[in-house]
Amino acid sequence: MLILPRQKDIAVLGLGYSVGTPAEGIIAEAIVVKSLDELKKKEKEITGKIVVYNQDFELYEKAVKYRYNGANEAAKLGAVAVLVRAITPVSLYTLHAGSMKYAENITKIPAASITVEDAELLYRFQNRGETLKIQLKMEAKMLPDVESRNLVVELTGNKKPEKVVVVSSHIDSWDVGQGAMDDGGGAFISWSSLVLLKRLNLRPQRTIRGIMWTAEEIGLIGSRNYIKKHEEEKKNLQFVLDSDLGTFKPQGLVVSGNEQVQCIVHRILRLLKPLGNLNVKRGVLGYDTLEWLKGGVPGASLWNQNDTYFWYHHTNADTMLVEDPSALDAGTALFAAVSYVLADISIDLPHGNLS
Ligand SMILES: [Zn+2]
Known part of the structure; x- marks a missing residue:
């Protein structure tokens, strides 16, 4: 007061x-x-x-x-x-x-x-x-930690199941609002892309793993634990996708990786003409996946028309009303197509220095 x-x-x-x-x-x-x-x-x-x-x-x-x-x-x-x-x-x-x-x-x-x-x-x-x-006056206090889990769903690869493409987002949200946009939309397109591929009966050579991270908002707790526990598998990561900046109309992907990676992803996006002119923007962008990207794992974040994202971010207004079903379908198509092609492509994408 x-x-x-x-x-x-x-x-x-x-x-x-x-x-x-x-x-x-x-x-x-x-x-x-x-x-x-x-x-x-x-x-x-x-x-x-x-x-x-x-x-x-x-x-x-x-x-x-x-x-x-x-x-x-x-x-x-x-x-x-x-x-x-x-x-x-x-x-x-x-x-x-x-x-x-x-x-x-x-x-x-x-x-x-x-x-x-x-x-x-x-x-x-x-x-x-x-x-x-x-x-x-504030009554804030810390309560003891409780157990919480990442949610993992996967389509196991039929030739190289140990090689993995990750599609991810987080399932927790702030106490205000419903977290529909941050990050329910991201969780929806990651989950739905696997459901879509399964319904189409498409099984790629490599595994596609959908990961809905827990406890992102309070410090990337789910992803940090996962990345540490799965250090051994890092070399087998083909590509890691993240969506945590809204699921408005897709514009393309912000891609981290060398020239070859950029070029391959660019070619895949050209397969998606019905979604409009999708582009590749070079950059190291991710939240839960950032540690992987910084460690040289090729990956990308959804690039979408999110000019209004921070209007709703972490507020009571982050409700289902912000989500547009056709934009969610387009995001699902983008994640499904990119993860499928990269999981089924003949070559392993190079890891290494960011360029
Ligand atoms: Zn978020």
């Missing part, structure tokens, strides 16, 4: 891993900064205050550090809590969840997301010379 310069409720959503406040809450002056640079410039004014990050949104990767690490930077300077403007280009007073992480040997201060609207309001008050005072 904003107490000064006027009383107003402020909607908050605790960030993942944040500690709560004492039961009576924290009442403190607040200071708004637009950037970490500005925080450092004002380092003498931070002690005892609630820091409000009102960073701009250009790229998700740039803005997300305020959510992930903002509490540490503020705590180093003596702040008592942080409120982080939602990481989104567009807001209808929407709260966005997401993880943060406490650094070692730094005081753990509560961290919550606030809306773009409230962050801007506080900023305007401050620019007008008003003193800001906020009461923050």
Whole structure:
């Protein structure tokens, strides 16, 4: 609740891993900064205050550090809590969840997301010379870990079953919304591509393994465990596909691998003319699969027309309404075709240095 310069409720959503406040809450002056640079410039004014990050949104990767690490930077300077403007280009007073992480040997201060609207309001008050005072109450607490599992489905290869193409996505989601978009859509196309191939009675030489990773949102826990446990099989990975940036109309694939890999995937996408002009973009993009990609395993992420992805990301608005059945069918066709051809092709794709 904003107490000064006027009383107003402020909607908050605790960030993942944040500690709560004492039961009576924290009442403190607040200071708004637009950037970490500005925080450092004002380092003498931070002690005892609630820091409000009102960073701009250009790229998700740039803005997300305020959510992930903002509490540490503020705590180093003596702040008592942080409120982080939602990481989104567009807001209808929407709260966005997401993880943060406490650094070692730094005081753990509560961290919550606030809306773009409230962050801007506080900023305007401050620019007008008003003193800001906020009461923050958060009941966040960590519960003990429970068991959770990756879900694995596969079409076993008929000639080289030990060689594997992976199609993947994650099955967990944030507490808000339904996780239909992040990452239900990805799970749908990975799962459905195998169902489709089975119905068509197509069995390739190599195995196609669908993996729906668990506990991605709280730190890639399912995939990290899997990748570690299956280190032996890494050399047998033909290609690893991931979809975790929406399942809107497919544009192609962001492909990681050498020239030969890029060329082969490009040729496969040309088989999919009915889906439109699909393209290959070179890049190392993946979340659960990133460790494999960085280790030289060829792979790709779904490239889709996801301009509105971060409007819904980690919000109550991430529901089935965001999903378009025809885009899901197109994504399924793309994953099914690419995984099938790569699982049945005569050569093993080269691993190795990223280029
Ligand atoms: Zn996700």
